[in-house]
Amino acid sequence: MKLLTPIQIGNLEIRNRVVMPSMTNNYTKDGYVTQQMLDYYEARARGGVGMICVEDGIVDFPIGNNAKNPVSIDNDKYIPMLTKLSTVIKKHGARAAIQISHAGRRAGRVSHENGCMEVTRGMIPVAPSIVGHPFPGHVVPQELRIEEIEGIVEKFGQATRRALEAGFEVVGLHCAHMYLCGEFLSPWANKRTDKYGGSLENRLRFVLEIIERMKKELVNVPLICRMNGQEPEGGNTLLEIREIARRLQLAGVKAISVSTGFGAVLNERDFISAEAPIGTPEGCIVHLAENIKTGITIPVMVGNMIRNPEFAENVLLENRTDMITLGRPLITDPDWVNKVSAGKVRDIRPCVSCCQGCVGYIAKDLPITCIMNPVAGKEGDLSMQPVPAEREKKVLVIGGGPGGLETAITAASRGHKVTIWEKEQQLGGTVLLAELPPRKNELKKIRDYFSHTVSQLKIEVELGKEANKELIKAFKPDAVVLAIGGQSITPLIKGIAQNNVFLANDVLRNNMTLGEKVVIIGGGQVGVELAELLGEKGVSVTVVEALPSVAGDMSSAVKVLLMFKLEDYNVRLLTNTLAKEIKANGVLIERNDAEEFIEADSIVIAVGSAAQTSLEAELKEFVQEVYAVGDCLKPGSILGAVHDGYKVGLTI
Structure with a gap:
């Protein structure tokens, strides 16, 4: 595979064409690299x-911070821990690079919790112009001023010196994502009118001066250099972006990393965000890398939404890019890379771009984690590492959703004999419903991965089997794991027993036809995703949310x-609104101290679920180990269910 072949960046050979780009992880403390961060990066190098x-090294802490807990590289005191970081990366054959950055105006984010600018520790951020970042808060x-520029x-120059003293083999300059550069x-x-603003030549001046100092x-x-491949209206055109890349090469840059976006909540249609959330097409910015590649001869790398090894290989073979940022x-x-190299692509735990953890x-x-990887950020925590079981136990997992499947896989990998009972005719649980709304079909990869791994571990699966106390007792398990999901909540609303009232999960599960007008009571994720699904079908939808x-x-x-x-889809969103009474032809609501009647053919309840724990107490009478995971323990997310399942799988 071309993906696994070496490539040169300047005079440095990289062993393959997969690059882990800079991503904030919030594992630092007061700007220092921590043991948690060392363990995290070492696992990826291995x-x-x-x-x-490595994620952004801030050249001016804290006024240049891009997050609450970034890496700092603005003082020599940080060099020893940075040295440890480069060492653990290089120890496993990966090349160690660090991206240096100043967040500029993006540092000035006000906390929702306390109204303080925690990122900059209360300092007013700086920028080329008095133009605020277009994000809430x-x-x-x-x-x-010129002297501040x-x-x-000089701070970028000193940061570069520290990076080299710390043993990094490559230094990156962050010119993307609307940070200061x-x-x-x-x-x-x-919007400057001096030598640093106006023409493209002038706008390039700051970055070129930094590069000259770094050299x-x-x-x-x-x-x-990492740079944006596109900008919104009023920003650089594609031709100007190509010219910027050409000038960067002339200035001495040895490779370009192409990205896009200015953060997760830029409210501009058809603008690809850096986060490329679920539903974004694979390779969504490869065309932007191609635009840049046509004007330069140095290597170009691109990612954002490349996760499939076959897709990555084809992009390289078609010469649309030279490297993949993963x-x-x-x-x-x-x-990921080792599994691709070994031909074990189906063993890769899938990223589904859910953007949760x-x-x-x-x-x-918060420190990052992952919906599908409970060990992310805990690589050095020995309690999170699977060890062989002291003795084989007969384990019964009741429920084939994400929590139950993760429990089964973890327990089986430790040497237990595991059986799954699932009342439905297929595995998946809540994932089966979660993947139904628009753009969510990627979640099917979670089911595919779990099903494949269950098969690989030869875990016995009985579908269409609903558990009860007698069946469980007859099975004689050493341990039982309840992963039966939560029970949909039916709120106390007058008239809720009407035959035009349905639960959201039932609507999704049965693809129900609800009429031309629908009111959804509950505006959480399930409610609004169902609203989109119905709106896509031409249904007139109103969402009633108390928050x-x-x-x-x-x-x-x-x-x-x-x-x-x-x-x-003209979905009407009514917040701070209470449903007072349901009638045969609609819902009586209260908002702004006034009542209003909304006509509807059907009313859908989407106010969440409650735990189902009654069976747990009964089982403890005759089973030595009884556990509950996921929604049946505490309603939450797929992330919570998978993480619960992993921990229980380690405990049995």
Whole structure:
């Protein structure tokens, strides 16, 4: 495979064409690399990747921070831990790179919880112009003075020196995602009238000065640059972007990493975000890399939504790019490259671009994890590593959803004899319903992976088998795991027993026809995704939500696309609204201290689910070990179910 062949960046050979790009993980402490971060990156280096580009090293901490807990490289005190980081990466044959950055105006994010600018520790951010970042909760920045610009150029130079002293073999300059360098490059953010603004030549000046300063430190060490392949209206055109890349090569850059987007909640239609959430086409920005590649001769790398090895190989064979940046898939499965090399592609844990544990956790200032990888960020935690069972146990898992399947796989891999009972005719549980709304069919990859792994481990599966106390007792298990899912909540609303009232899960499961007008009570993820599904079919939909906003349980990267679709289908979203009474022809609601009647053919209840724990107590009478995982224990997400299942699988 071309994907696995070496390539040169400058004078440095990379063992294959897979690059782990910079991704914030929130594992640092006060700017320092931590043991958690060392373990995380070492696992990916051990997994066979060609080069790892460590997340943004901030050249001016904290005013240049891109997140609440970034890596800092603005002081020599950080060098020892950075040295440990480059060492663990190189130890396994991967090349160690670090991207250095200043977040500019994007640093000025106000916390939803306390109204403080926690990212910058209260400092007002800086930018080329007094133009705020177009995200909710961002403050207007200060415009940089000439002497301040010169000072930042020097900070990039000093950061480069520290990177080399720490043993990094490649240094990256972050000019993408509308951080400070990208802000200077783009007329969308740069409104200056001096030598740093106006013409493309002037807008390039800041970045070229930084490169010139970095090159004084970079003796025989390649410099790579990450840049946006597209910008929104008012930004650089595709021709200007191609010219920027050409000028970067002339300035001494040895490779270009192509990205896009300015964050997860840019409300601009048809603009591809850096997060490329679920439903985004595979290879969604390869054409942007091609545009850049036509004007330069140095290697180009691209990713954003490349996860399938066959697709990656074809992109390389067609010469549309030279290298593949593999981000979130390496969070999900650190051994992605090794598995491809061994011909075990079906063994790869799939990234489904759900943006829950990665982008979603970053937005909450939490350390990242992954819906499909409970060990992400816990690679050094011995309690999270599977060890052979002391003795084989007969384990019965009741329920073939994500929590039950993860439990079964983990327990079986440790040497237990595992049987799954599933009342439906196929495995999947909640995933079967979650994959039905528009753009969510990628979730089927979760089912495919689990089914394949269950087969590989020779776990016995009995479909169409509903468990009860007598059957379980006759089976004589040593351990029972309840993974039977939650029970849909029916709220106390007058008239809810009407025959025109249905539960959301039943509507999805049975593909029900509900008439021309539908009211959905509950505006969480299930409710709004069902609203889109019905709207797509031409149904007039109203969503009634008691909270101030809908889809509060969704990652903003995924939510933004959904909200566009709800707008397209004229879905009416009523927040801060209570359903008072259901009648045969509609719903009486209360909002803004006034009542309103909404006509409807059908009313759908989507207010969540409750735990089902009654069987657990009964089983403890005759089974020594009884566990509950997923929604039957505590209603939540697929992420919670998988993580619960993994921990129980380690415990049995």
